Amino acid sequence: MQLKGIEAVSVVDQIRCDRCGNEVHSKESGFEQMTSIGFDAGYGSIFGDGNRVEIDLCEPCLRATLGTWLRVRSPWSIDQMPQGEISAGAERPPPTIDSQDPGRFAHLYGVLTVQEMAAQLKCLPKAVYERAVAGEFIFLSSPDRVDDRRYPAFQLNERLDKSLLKQTIQKYLEADINSTLLWSFLRSPQKIYAGLTAIEMLLGGMPPQYDTLTPEERADIFLDVVDEEISRVRW
Numbered sequence: 007m008q009l010k011g012i013e014a015v016s017v018v019d020q021i022r023c024d025r026c027g028n029e030v031h032s033k034e035s036g037f038e039q040m041t042s043i044g045f046d047a048g049y050g051s052i053f054g055d056g057n058r059v060e061i062d063l064c065e066p067c068l069r070a071t072l073g074t075w076l077r078v079r080s081p082w083s084i085d086q087m088p089q090g091e092i093s094a095g096a097e098r099p100p101p102t103i104d105s106q107d108p109g110r111f112a113h114l115y116g117v118l119t120v121q122e123m124a125a126q127l128k129c130l131p132k133a134v135y136e137r138a139v140a141g142e143f144i145f146l147s148s149p150d151r152v153d154d155r156r157y158p159a160f161q162l163n164e165r166l167d168k169s170l171l172k173q174t175i176q177k178y179l180e181a182d183i184n185s186t187l188l189w190s191f192l193r194s195p196q197k198i199y200a201g202l203t204a205i206e207m208l209l210g211g212m213p214p215q216y217d218t219l220t221p222e223e224r225a226d227i228f229l230d231v232v233d234e235e236i237s238r239v240r241w
């Protein structure tokens with residue numbers, strides 16, 4: 007049982023780009039695209055021991071200043087360490103996939119092509135896509151090519167709570183929120199799950215304090231967190 011209280015929190019309402027001065031309100035599009043860097047300088051830092059260092063930049067200014075060194079990757083290669091040099095904006099094609107590698111499927115946060123999904127599900131690629139459109143699977147589209155799609159591999163895991171995943175996908179569809187944001191939510195450790203990610207929860211992971219709960223109660227808590235996440239990312 008969770009007893010909820012209400013307390014006042016301060017939220018960032020407006021951000022001004024420190025380079026061009028452009029101001030964006032939290033209700034405006036573009037707010038999510040602002041990048042804020044902030045840290046306390048450590049011992050021996052060139053910024054002075056213990057000093058606070060901060061900057062807020064809009065996207066054009068971020069690219070104009072740090073663009074040469076930014077690593078820009080497609081959603082499905084986020085977890086992969088870049089190899090060699092990647093220049094700004096030049097996206098590395100996804101690595102060629104060796105379907106014979108069983109370790110690949112053990113990787114919770116990996117993604118598969120439609121052919122790999124179809125092979126695992128023993129159906130036609132078309133059927134995989136249709137099931138995805140019907141809200142049974144999540145897929146991610148390439149930023150440059152909508153018909154280039156990847157399917158998160160955890161969806162084939164035998165421990166998956168299919169009904170809970172389906173309800174989660176349904177909530178995102180109803181709220182008209184991009185699957186990239188759902189993918190990002192699924193991979194983020196959640197405080198309320200004792201640091202487990204939503205994917206780990208969907209695969210039966212359980213924080214110790216959930217031990218005494220029924221599967222229905224666990225599902226309710228899970229979907230509450232999904233609702234909270236949706237209201238956080240939409241406006």
Ligand SMILES: [Zn+2]
Nearest residue numbers: 023026064067
């Ligand atoms: Zn700017």
